[in-house]
Amino acid sequence: MLDYWLLGLAMMLIVEGMIPFVSPELWRETFRKLLTLKDGQLRFVGMTAMLSGIILLYWIK
Numbered sequence: 001m002l003d004y005w006l007l008g009l010a011m012m013l014i015v016e017g018m019i020p021f022v023s024p025e026l027w028r029e030t031f032r033k034l035l036t037l038k039d040g041q042l043r044f045v046g047m048t049a050m051l052s053g054i055i056l057l058y059w060i061k
Contacts (some may be wrong), residue, residue: 020027
């Protein structure tokens with residue numbers, strides 16, 4: 001079970017690291033835009049990401 005968690009963490013780190021590696025200026029601009037969002041908008045983005053991950057997990061099984 002721990003192997004799956006570590007595999008998931010490793011894959012997340014790879015995907016999260018791709019944008020700053022490939023295009024650091026795009027990454028900076030994205031964070032500048034995120035800073036201007038209101039709390040409710042950020043929560044919606046976070047909730048959407050979590051639900052997408054849950055759906056993907058169930059789809060994989």
